[in-house]
Amino acid sequence: MINKLIVRQATIEDLPKLVPIFDSYREYFKHPKNPSKVESFLYEKFEHLESVIFIAEQESEVIGLAQLYPIFSSISLQRVWLLNDFYVSYTKSLRTNHPQAFLISLFTDKFLCPVIPL
Structure with a gap:
């Protein structure tokens, strides 16, 4: 059985799991x-x-990450988010088939709308 994929915003406490x-x-x-x-x-x-x-976690292990940077749009006259870094561990994703689920999760209102404002 495949464990559930958890996608959440990382915090500084996640640094040791993010570095590798x-x-x-x-x-x-x-x-x-x-x-x-x-x-x-x-x-x-x-x-x-x-x-x-x-980060995307499975069995308490980080298997994917997405990093967004704020930029500004002259057209919309507001801050927008640039998805700059996106990575899912190849060996892990073969078992889980979650890269697509992770990417889809990022573009739902649940994640990108409530991003902590900078």
Whole structure:
């Protein structure tokens, strides 16, 4: 039986669980692993409210992440969110078939509408 996928907004307390998957995300794009730099980078994002990160968890393990950055739209005259980073662990997603579910969850009112304002 496949456990339920939980999608939620990450907090700074999630940093230890985020570093390995964010490092794997960077490695996918041919960057060398560098957990200490990744930790510093993510810490700054949380500490200075520079982005919003959503995580997908299964069995208390982070299997996916999505990072959004605020930008401003001259057309709508308001802040909008840019989905800049999206990653689902390949080995985990083969078992769970959840990348699509994670992406769909992000675009429901339940998640992107109540994002903590910066």
